[in-house]
Amino acid sequence: MSIGNSPEDDRPSIGRVLQQARIAAGLTVEEVSTSTRVRIPIVHAIEEDDFSRCGGDVYARGHIRTLARAVGTDPEPLVSQYDADHGGRPSPTGAAPLFEAERIRSEPRRPNWTAAMVAAIVAVVGFVGFTFFKGGDEPSTAGQVAEGPTSDKITPKPASSKPVDPKPAPSDSAIAAAPQDKVTVKLSASQGKSWISAKDHNGRSLFDGTLQQGETKTFQDKERVDLVLGNAGSIELFVNGKKVEDQFQPGQVERLSYTKGDPEVG
Numbered sequence: 001m002s003i004g005n006s007p008e009d010d011r012p013s014i015g016r017v018l019q020q021a022r023i024a025a026g027l028t029v030e031e032v033s034t035s036t037r038v039r040i041p042i043v044h045a046i047e048e049d050d051f052s053r054c055g056g057d058v059y060a061r062g063h064i065r066t067l068a069r070a071v072g073t074d075p076e077p078l079v080s081q082y083d084a085d086h087g088g089r090p091s092p093t094g095a096a097p098l099f100e101a102e103r104i105r106s107e108p109r110r111p112n113w114t115a116a117m118v119a120a121i122v123a124v125v126g127f128v129g130f131t132f133f134k135g136g137d138e139p140s141t142a143g144q145v146a147e148g149p150t151s152d153k154i155t156p157k158p159a160s161s162k163p164v165d166p167k168p169a170p171s172d173s174a175i176a177a178a179p180q181d182k183v184t185v186k187l188s189a190s191q192g193k194s195w196i197s198a199k200d201h202n203g204r205s206l207f208d209g210t211l212q213q214g215e216t217k218t219f220q221d222k223e224r225v226d227l228v229l230g231n232a233g234s235i236e237l238f239v240n241g242k243k244v245e246d247q248f249q250p251g252q253v254e255r256l257s258y259t260k261g262d263p264e265v266g
Contacts, residue, residue: 014064014078014085015049021071022047036066043067057086183260185225186218186238187211192250195230211235227256 012020022032029047033040045053046063054060061079068075187196189211198206201223211217213234219225229235232248239258248254 011081013049014081015047017073017078018064018067018071019047021068021073025071027071032067032070036070038063038066051082051086057082060086179220181260182220182222183225183258184218184220184238184240185227185258186216187227187229188216188236188238189213189234190236192231192234194232194234196235197228199226200224201226224257224259227254227258229254229256 022029029040029043032038033043036043042053042063045051046060046067051060054063061082064078064082065075068078185198187198191213193210193212195210196217197208198217198219200206200221203226206219206221206225207217229248230253231250232252232254233250235248237244237246237256240260
């Protein structure tokens with residue numbers, strides 16, 4: 001007698017039907033297990049009508065349906081036979097308890113957000129209230145500034161005293177202000193634009209570009225300033241506070257070098 005079958009029932013057992021259907025389909029237990037994801041020991045147990053390894057009636061019915069479909073046989077008669085042999089199908093659980101259980105499980109998630117929002121609102125309201133009452137104890141300086149007379153501490157911004165660099169050559173007093181411990185070279189493009197290059201005594205570039213007409217550039221170094229004038233005739237040159245009177249020609253390229261001594265072409 002097979003486990004799970006009534007002695008009076010002459011029908012083949014559930015396990016026998018599944019096993020014969022599997023063999024007829026040309027499938028091995030391993031192939032059925034792979035296609036259904038039902039573990040091999042459970043497939044063997046079910047084919048021997050041992051449903052104790054299924055984990056309960058619900059899982060047993062599910063395994064029977066899955067295996068029956070995998071081997072190409074109708075699962076419903078086998079499930080009905082299983083119910084008849086194992087006390088019938090249990091009555092379904094009422095919907096209300098299920099919904100109630102689901103509601104109870106999901107309820108605790110909501111207060112977390114609500115509590116966080118309430119805490120944030122309380123903090124904001126407390127901060128605003130604290131600021132309001134604290135501000136009420138002290139006179140408003142903003143009103144005094146807006147309504148009161150202009151304070152002596154507020155001094156109007158003086159007009160810029162920085163002289164605008166005129167296009168003509170600087171005055172003798174401005175030239176005489178050149179520091180004595182450095183070499184100072186001033187270039188003024190009074191007759192047109194000129195490309196110039198200026199480097200310090202280490203060969204580092206002080207300027208490399210075009211000096212537009214009317215522009216002025218001043219360079220200083222503690223030892224020497226080397227110059228290249230691309231259009232020397234358009235440049236007025238002042239070295240260490242003195243104007244260099246060399247007659248440079250328009251378009252002429254001059255390479256010059258000056259130190260802290262009297263201006264002289266290097």
